[in-house]
Structures are given as structure tokens and as C-alpha cells.
Amino acid sequence: MSETRTRLPIVDLSLLDGDQADADAFRASLRSATHEFGFFYLVGHGIDRDVRDRLFATAREFFALPDADKFSIEMLASPQFRGYTRFGGEYTDGAIDWREQIDLAAEYEPLGDDPAYLRLDGPNAWPEALPALREVIVDWQRRCNEIGLRLMREWAVSLGAPSDVFDEAFAQRPSTLLKVVRYPGRDESEDQQGVGAHKDPGVLTLLLVEPGKGGLQVDHDGEWIDAPPVDDAFVVNIGELLEFATDGYLKATLHRVVSPSAGSERLSVPFFFNPALSSTMPQITLPPELAAQAPGVTQDPDNVISGTFGENMLKARLRAHPDVAARHHADLLG
Numbered sequence: 001m002s003e004t005r006t007r008l009p010i011v012d013l014s015l016l017d018g019d020q021a022d023a024d025a026f027r028a029s030l031r032s033a034t035h036e037f038g039f040f041y042l043v044g045h046g047i048d049r050d051v052r053d054r055l056f057a058t059a060r061e062f063f064a065l066p067d068a069d070k071f072s073i074e075m076l077a078s079p080q081f082r083g084y085t086r087f088g089g090e091y092t093d094g095a096i097d098w099r100e101q102i103d104l105a106a107e108y109e110p111l112g113d114d115p116a117y118l119r120l121d122g123p124n125a126w127p128e129a130l131p132a133l134r135e136v137i138v139d140w141q142r143r144c145n146e147i148g149l150r151l152m153r154e155w156a157v158s159l160g161a162p163s164d165v166f167d168e169a170f171a172q173r174p175s176t177l178l179k180v181v182r183y184p185g186r187d188e189s190e191d192q193q194g195v196g197a198h199k200d201p202g203v204l205t206l207l208l209v210e211p212g213k214g215g216l217q218v219d220h221d222g223e224w225i226d227a228p229p230v231d232d233a234f235v236v237n238i239g240e241l242l243e244f245a246t247d248g249y250l251k252a253t254l255h256r257v258v259s260p261s262a263g264s265e266r267l268s269v270p271f272f273f274n275p276a277l278s279s280t281m282p283q284i285t286l287p288p289e290l291a292a293q294a295p296g297v298t299q300d301p302d303n304v305i306s307g308t309f310g311e312n313m314l315k316a317r318l319r320a321h322p323d324v325a326a327r328h329h330a331d332l333l334g
């Protein structure tokens with residue numbers, strides 16, 4: 001693996017507790033980081049270290065459970081793509097991701113299956129053997145939701161739009177999703193795709209990485225740059241829908257995780273802040289000076305971005321989990 005250095009910008013949320021000049025500086029840094037890189041470190045978020053330590057300790061306990069307990073909540077049993085995925089169960093860019101994980105999402109009453117993306121609504125699967133997981137995750141989701149909503153409002157203002165322009169998409173049934181992930185160590189002679197190169201399909205991702213664990217790489221102008229964890233910081237990136245909402249002014253950026261070396265492991269907890277399945281992200285009318293720097297949305301015939309979140313999400317889920325797709329959604333596979 002290449003040396004550990006990073007060029008991603010650092011954005012300090014606590015500037016919002018300062019005066020007007022601080023808040024303006026915050027918005028300028030938020031906007032430029034996501035225009036130039038689509039990725040940044042967020043510090044000053046106010047979540048204590050012991051909360052983060054407990055999250056990782058509980059994740060470690062989950063992964064140490066006997067296989068029978070993990071398989072008792074296997075995603076394969078969930079038409080809504082919730083629960084545990086074993087090594088080799090997930091694909092990115094057509095190749096296996098060497099990670100095991102639990103997917104936990106917001107839980108809503110299903111509304112039917114027309115359009116098909118409504119099938120994604122439903123219950124989570126929580127392991128009976130580790131009741132603390134639910135408590136820790138629900139608390140973490142609440143904290144991330146707050147930060148997510150705050151960032152959305154700041155982006156809106158930084159782009160010259162009303163601060164509440166995105167609120168409606170998130171007001172009812174926001175489809176937040178959280179993964180608890182473990183990347184096993186892999187020998188250098190083996191395939192080292194922890195997770196393959198991808199863009200996140202939603203709006204905003206708040207990623208917490210186990211301290212000291214590198215492996216995340218971010219595309220910048222065609223070059224992979226390392227994004228090792230920075231003390232007390234979230235790694236934040238935007239997804240395809242925020243690129244869509246800003247005509248490409250803000251960028252959804254390719255990223256990947258290279259497996260840790262044999263004998264080690266890496267835990268991470270990505271939180272995906274996403275609007276309601278049926279919501280369409282509002283298109284922001286950019287001020288002329290920003291519009292002049294908006295290249296339009298990236299066009300990829302293999303990955304056409306729909307403004308409706310549910311369409312993007314269903315497409316991403318069917319691709320990533322072909323076994324779940326084949327068992328529960330064979331009618332949708334073309």
C-alpha cells in the first residue's frame with residue numbers, strides 16, 4: 001500500500017458556535033471541500049471519544065460472536081437488505097468485497113411495492129445475543145442524523161439557497177442507513193478489495209473509522225489519495241444525489257478501501273444520510289459565479305443517476321447483493 005498521507009481538507013463544525021465571520025468561514029470551507037474533493041474531515045462535531053469507543057467496542061463484540069449468532073440475522077433472509085453479510089456476500093464493480101458487515105436502516109411500515117423501490121422499507125434484524133448493539137446503534141444514528149441535517153442546511157446557505165431547501169426531502173421517512181463493517185487482514189498475494197471503487201448513491205455519508213487504520217483511498221483528478229483517519233474526525237463525503245442537486249458543482253467522488261495486511265483488521269461505521277425513498281432532490285439554482293463552475297452531473301451509461309432517491313438506492317442494493325436480489329427480487333433483474 002502507498003504511504004499514509006492525506007490531502008483532504010479539514011472542516012471544523014464548531015466554527016458554527018462562533019460569530020458571523022466564523023460561520024461564513026465554515027460555509028466557505030464546506031463548499032470548497034465538496035466542490036474540489038467531494039470528501040473532507042469533519043472535526044468539532046461534539047461527539048465524545050467514549051461514545052465512539054463504545055461504538056467500536058460493541059462492533060468488535062458483534063463480530064466476535066459465534067457464526068450461528070451472526071447468521072441468525074443474515075441479510076439473505078431480508079427482502080429489505082437488512083442484517084448480516086458474510087465475507088464474499090457483497091459485490092462492488094462486479095468483484096467481491098472482502099468485508100463482513102451488518103446493515104441497519106430506518107424502520108418504517110411498508111407502503112407496498114409500487115414503485116418497486118418501496119420494497120426497501122421494513123424492519124431491521126437485531127442479534128438476540130447482543131442486545132447492547134441496538135441501544136448503541138440507535139444512539140449513534142440519532143447523533144449522525146443531527147449532524148447530517150445541520151450540514152445540509154449549511155450547504156444550502158453556502159450555495160445561495162434558502163437554508164431549508166433540502167428539509168422537505170428529509171422531513172418524513174428519511175431513509176438513513178448505517179453499516180457496521182469489519183475488513184479482515186489479507187495477504188498481499190490475495191485480492192485486496194476491501195470495498196471496490198464506487199460513489200455513494202445517496203446524499204451524504206458520515207464515516208467513522210477505527211483510529212489508526214488506513215486503507216480508504218479517494219479519487220482526486222484520476223489519482224488515488226490516501227485518507228487515513230484523523231484524530232476525532234469523521235470522514236465525510238457526498239453521494240450522487242447531492243451532485244445531482246447542484247448540477248455537479250458539488251462532487252460525488254469515487255473511493256475504495258484496500259484490505260488491511262494479514263494479521264490485522266479494520267472496523268468502520270459508515271452512516272448514509274438519505275432522504276425519503278420517494279423524494280426527489282430539489283435542484284438548486286446556483287448563483288452565476290458558482291453555476292459557471294458547475295460541470296453538470298457525471299454521465300455514466302452504466303450508472304444513470306435518478307433524482308428519485310429510491311430508484312438510486314434500489315439499483316445499488318440489487319447490484320451489491322446479488323444473492324438477496326435473486327432470492328427476493330428476481331422479477332426486477334433484467
Ligand SMILES: O=C(O)CCC(=O)C(=O)O
Pocket residue numbers: 179181195200207209216255256257268269270
Ligand atoms: O469502510 C470505509 O472506510 C468506507 C466504506 C464505504 O465507502 C461504503 O460502505 O460505502
Ligand SMILES: [Fe+2]
Pocket residue numbers: 198199200255
Ligand atoms: Fe462508500
